[in-house]
Amino acid sequence: MTTTLNPHFLSELEATPTAQITDTVDSIHSGIVKALHLAARGTYALKDTGADFDITQSSYSSVTRLAVKGGKAYRDGALVTLGSGSGSTNNIDCTNTYDPGTGQVDVTPVSGGDVYLFLVGNSSDALVLRGTNGTTGKVPELVEGDIPIAIVKVVASSDDDATDRPIQYLTTSKVANTVSVGYDSSGYTEAGNITGSASGLLYSSGLTTVGAVLTMATNEPSVVNNDVLGRINFQAPLDTGADSDLVGASIAAVAQDTFSDTVNSTALIFQTGKSETATTKMIIDEDGNVGIGTATPTVALDVTGHIHATSTGDDDGDTEGAGLTLTNTNAGSATAPDIVMYRNSASPVVDDFIGRIDHRSRNNNSQDVTYASSFARIVDITDGSEDGRLYIGAMSDGEVISNTSAQIVIDGLTDSVGIGAEEPDAKLEVRDSTASSATQGGSLRLSANDEATMASGHRLGVIEFAGAEDASDTMTVGARIEALCDATWSSSENGASLLFYTTDGNATQSEVLKLDSDKLATFSAGATFGGGITVGSGASSVTTLSGGGGSPATIVTDTTSGLMIGTGPTQKLGFFATTPVAQQAHIADLGGGSLGGAETTVNDILGALRTLGLIATSP
Numbered sequence: 018m019t020t021t022l023n024p025h026f027l028s029e030l031e032a033t034p035t036a037q038i039t040d041t042v043d044s045i046h047s048g049i050v051k052a053l054h055l056a057a058r059g060t061y062a063l064k065d066t067g068a069d070f071d072i073t074q075s076s077y078s079s080v081t082r083l084a085v086k087g088g089k090a091y092r093d094g095a096l097v098t099l100g101s102g103s104g105s106t107n108n109i110d111c112t113n114t115y116d117p118g119t120g121q122v123d124v125t126p127v128s129g130g131d132v133y134l135f136l137v138g139n140s141s142d143a144l145v146l147r148g149t150n151g152t153t154g155k156v157p158e159l160v161e162g163d164i165p166i167a168i169v170k171v172v173a174s175s176d177d178d179a180t181d182r183p184i185q186y187l188t189t190s191k192v193a194n195t196v197s198v199g200y201d202s203s204g205y206t207e208a209g210n211i212t213g214s215a216s217g218l219l220y221s222s223g224l225t226t227v228g229a230v231l232t233m234a235t236n237e238p239s240v241v242n243n244d245v246l247g248r249i250n251f252q253a254p255l256d257t258g259a260d261s262d263l264v265g266a267s268i269a270a271v272a273q274d275t276f277s278d279t280v281n282s283t284a285l286i287f288q289t290g291k292s293e294t295a296t297t298k299m300i301i302d303e304d305g306n307v308g309i310g311t312a313t314p315t316v317a318l319d320v321t322g323h324i325h326a327t328s329t330g331d332d333d334g335d336t337e338g339a340g341l342t343l344t345n346t347n348a349g350s351a352t353a354p355d356i357v358m359y360r361n362s363a364s365p366v367v368d369d370f371i372g373r374i375d376h377r378s379r380n381n382n383s384q385d386v387t388y389a390s391s392f393a394r395i396v397d398i399t400d401g402s403e404d405g406r407l408y409i410g411a412m413s414d415g416e417v418i419s420n421t422s423a424q425i426v427i428d429g430l431t432d433s434v435g436i437g438a439e440e441p442d443a444k445l446e447v448r449d450s451t452a453s454s455a456t457q458g459g460s461l462r463l464s465a466n467d468e469a470t471m472a473s474g475h476r477l478g479v480i481e482f483a484g485a486e487d488a489s490d491t492m493t494v495g496a497r498i499e500a501l502c503d504a505t506w507s508s509s510e511n512g513a514s515l516l517f518y519t520t521d522g523n524a525t526q527s528e529v530l531k532l533d534s535d536k537l538a539t540f541s542a543g544a545t546f547g548g549g550i551t552v553g554s555g556a557s558s559v560t561t562l563s564g565g566g567g568s569p570a571t572i573v574t575d576t577t578s579g580l581m582i583g584t585g586p587t588q589k590l591g592f593f594a595t596t597p598v599a600q601q602a603h604i605a606d607l608g609g610g611s612l613g614g615a616e617t618t619v620n621d622i623l624g625a626l627r628t629l630g631l632i633a634t635s636p
Contacts, residue, residue, distance in 0.1 A: 019180045020073040025064045025190040030170060032183050048135065048156035052165040052187035059094035062138070062166050062188040066104045070166050070188060072136070076178035080125065083109040083169070085136065085144050090164045099138035099164065107144045111171070117145035119160065125177050130154050132171040137163040233270070240276040245269050246283060263294045273303045358393075369395045371405070390418040396430045404429040463500075471506040477513060495520045503534050595630025
């Protein structure tokens with residue numbers, strides 16, 4: 018048994034061909050010429066596995082058996098597999114009734130001369146021998162579609178089962194997964210068309226706005242939905258192993274409908290593999306929609322999975338450095354760019370998170386930190402009465418932002434806003450959750466700052482109370498509270514007054530009460546008190562009652578209980594700038610009809626009145 022290894026080049030005619038052919042060795046050149054002629058048109062055998070087209074000769078049933086390894090080749094530029102598979106064994110028995118597919122022939126030795134047999138891959142991609150023992154001294158003719166592989170010399174008068182017949186290979190070292198393009202130092206020089214009818218690959222050169230064109234065309238005359246028009250595969254077929262031999266990536270054009278004179282609906286699919294044959298990861302459909310992670314995009318960009326965008330940005334505040342810009346060119350007032358976060362769950366429940374926007378950066382320990390966030394949750398999933406809740410928060414003292422730490426909550430269940438309150442109990446609730454103290458508690462500040470000094474009469478802030486006065490939503494202010502500066506402010510002057518207004522008549526507002534910086538309360542009209550009044554906290558406090566239009570100030574009491582000044586004898590009272598004193602000592606009544614002590618009693622009364630300040634101490 019002799020095995021002749023394929024050297025993958027045009028070899029010398031010898032039992033063990035290891036050298037390339039030279040004109041001084043072989044006189045039979047017609048086979049070489051035929052092989053070169055076919056190679057010029059793109060027909061030649063390739064080196065695929067390294068063992069392809071190896072020939073093992075052995076004696077079998079009294080004849081020579083040629084065990085030929087299958088392999089790959091180009092036929093007119095189209096890649097084909099010859100034999101029963103690349104690297105597989107194909108047995109050819111050299112009998113006197115051998116049939117290469119065109120009828121029986123005799124390929125056994127003769128005494129009249131050497132017989133040359135052509136080992137080829139025929140038009141059906143089978144490995145066969147061309148030639149008969151009736152033709153000696155020359156290489157046999159080839160049939161259209163043949164791919165020459167080797168010449169086998171049957172030496173005259175040799176044994177029918179000889180195992181050492183000389184072999185001349187006509188193969189190349191070109192591997193199956195390479196493509197050659199002619200070029201020189203200035204660039205590609207090929208001009209014209211290269212067409213492979215079997216593979217549907219067409220190339221044409223072009224100028225200016227056309228350029229070189231590579232076309233992949235199917236030979237299927239009736240294209241229907243899901244037919245592949247063309248595909249580019251990326252793989253490592255020379256590797257050995259399981260996953261490493263699979264297609265690692267692929268790009269294919271796939272029909273999306275039955276083609277006709279008015280329909281050529283086609284999608285472009287992009288496939289990649291990780292530990293399997295490449296599968297679809299991205300698609301550009303017939304409408305131009307791009308799907309990543311989904312094979313059925315419904316919008317311009319439809320992504321199933323996580324999106325990460327990186328932008329270097331710039332410093333001038335415009336949109337050139339923006340990581341994401343949404344633009345709507347529709348002139349309609351009801352249209353605008355939209356961002357939709359859609360949790361497509363078949364079984365939603367209350368408290369489900371349905372969308373989140375995080376603002377992240379790094380800290381001084383090179384850790385990623387979410388510094389601010391906004392997110393939404395489901396509050397009620399009942400059809401027709403659905404409610405949601407929106408949270409907006411910023412990290413504080415390293416605490417991760419959550420539904421309990423978010424500073425602002427918009428609650429759809431109660432149509433209210435909470436600041437520091439997840440479930441606000443009023444339309445606006447400001448809640449301080451820190452330990453209570455004299456400096457803690459919910460706070461609200463109204464401020465004014467136009468980067469100029471506040472002037473007298475300028476307003477610091479206002480709170481208005483308004484409502485609709487008709488069914489047309491005409492809003493009218495019914496009352497307001499505002500703070501006004503009562504002097505030009507400086508580092509030593511920050512006086513302000515608090516004014517209370519109410520509305521009467523046709524939306525006419527009037528000042529009712531003013532609390533000024535001198536701690537004085539001024540009522541613009543009468544004041545009614547339902548309880549006691551405490552005036553002043555110091556000895557110098559002065560309360561002035563004045564009438565209007567020259568009329569005296571009047572204190573009016575009711576006719577039932579009257580007016581009481583003081584509730585105990587130790588409380589002090591004084592009139593007309595007299596130092597207030599406690600209740601005066603008892604003055605005895607005049608008794609017995611006697612006038613002897615009258616003078617003393619009257620003087621005591623006068624003294625008490627003078628002490629209270631009701632009568633002067635001197636004329």
